[in-house]
Amino acid sequence: MTDPHDFDPNAAATGSGIFGLPFRADARVRILGVPFEATTSFGGGTHEGPALVLEASHQVDLLDAHFGPVWQAGIVLDPLEGETSRTIAQLDMDARATRDVHKIQELSVERTRLVEDWTRARLDDGVVPAILGGDHSCPLGAMRAAARSEDLSILHFDAHLDLRDAYEGVRESHASILRNVLDDCPRVDRLVQLGIRDYCEEEVEYARAMGERVVVHYASQVAARRFRGESFGEIVSEVMGQLGERVWISFDIDGLDAPYCPGTGTPVPGGLSFDEACFVLTAVRESGKRIAGFDLCEVAGSPWDGNVGARMLYKLCGLATGGTSWT
Template identity: 40%
Template sequence: MSSKEEQIEQFDPNGVGRQGSLFGLPFTPETAEVVIIPVPWDVTVSYAAGTAGGPMGVLEASPQIDYFLPDIAEAWKIGIAMEDISTSWAERGAMLRDKVEPYIEALEAGADTAELAKEHAAMLNEVELASEQLRDWLAHQSGKYLDAGKVVGVLGGDHSTPLGLMSALAVRHQEFGILQIDAHADLREAYEGFRYSHASIMTNALELPQVQRLVQVGVRDYCEAEHGKVVNSGGRIVSFHDQALKEEQFAGATWHDQCARIIEALPDKVYVSFDIDGLDPKLCPHTGTPVAGGFELEEALYLIKQVVKSGRKIIGFDLCEVGPGQDEWDGNVGARALYRLACWAGSPS
């Protein structure tokens, strides 16, 4: 196996993007500083399935990007690589999704929740067991790279997928904060009967005592119970809702100043959880649960850049809910978001 230095020496960053590796880069998980673990899983999605195909959609679109970033000198040399997409998890997820869909359809049609849960108890237990095994698998996979000094990111899949990485980080850090860019609060309790629902990821993350604070940005679709959880969190959850941010901007506030206020709420170590539906849905029309409003891509990436510029350290990240759709648009946007996020996470600056 060639060394990282040899891979850099033999690579032309101005050449034609080559299919087969993430961004067409020459690195492997062994030589890269930033390792992406793809998780093709969307078993509990409650609106539109398809985000299990997100990792493949991003991978296929990713060689079309150019590498130069004005903020990070020779950013591509940081080294970014992705593990192979797990066919076993993809197949297991697809099998379980087929079992889940009739249950969710019945819920949405108004079936009695308690009776439906009894009828589908075996399925609910099977999904919970599989979700726990996925969490543990990801914690093990990411732990190997973390212990080797690498930065690890998850490419989902739905937003339930990064829990294992968060758990692995909790073993290795006494405390850290989560910066969540998202259209949804994801603070539901076992949504639709699924403890590890995509809509419950932050409830599950907050069960880790090492998560000092959750800072949510761009949320614009949430229920009263989720609002109550924020209000009653004693400051552990801080939400900068899309409506409030926009209204401040209408009154003259700048995004730069708002970013400073958001970052002030974060501790020194930060995990970035980027649900792509935090963006305006024109940029991600096939995401699982699109919501009108949201950020331009540069707005979200500016916030991430300012986190690093503030002196805080990104210790891990995820990009979730990319739905590939019928063309490469969602994968194209997802690839650009992932590249910039990975570069800032791996940047020494």
């Protein structure tokens, strides 16, 4: 294992850690890989997302244009063969081996408990917890933990609203996670959603019924505003004003346009470009919001998908640690 003091950020990655970084007990960001996809409803493979991103992360150069030398704050991915990730992987295997929706729900609840316990421990340690999925049901327990004792806003990047009451009989579904959070966590004071372009009537009606607690920036409406002359920067400034001071970033990779994530479970054309997503993240930093934690989910498929996911993960780590541009 490389001594952190001997680490050379300019050299090719040689370590086995995320981004090739050595383990640091004082790391500012701790990441839990959650290899679980039992609630996926279309394309599969997201249970391999943590391993895919880990492998691709060794190709990421460590001086980030938006957040600078992020690595200096310390980033640690808990070993995928560690107890929590290994237990979750077994739950996923058991869930994918059955068609019994009650059993899938039962196993999903246990997965959520494990993630919530892990996140509470990280918050108690004073570090930023991050969840690397897995399907988008994976961070439910983390959001619950983050909203346990303080108010929390959620900034949600996604193609989908994820506001169904249940999907295919499973309440703790990737299609229901934000509804679960809103129903279960009264201290979640605001949900702001970006990239949204695929939804059902039930979800739209639920979002409307939530009033000011849910703000949806539908992709079609954002596009229309831009076609009429508004700048993307003006729209993002509006988004920043809708968030509270303490924020969880929930990033489903399909919030990006489909060419950036062709292997994800449910790719949808017309999402954010990579640069647009980065612009939003830098706006969050410039607004002075406090990042409670974050998740990155639904990365699956090819090395390209892993590459995009790893680069977005590094930027999310940069935002979480208060990194600033070197330019």
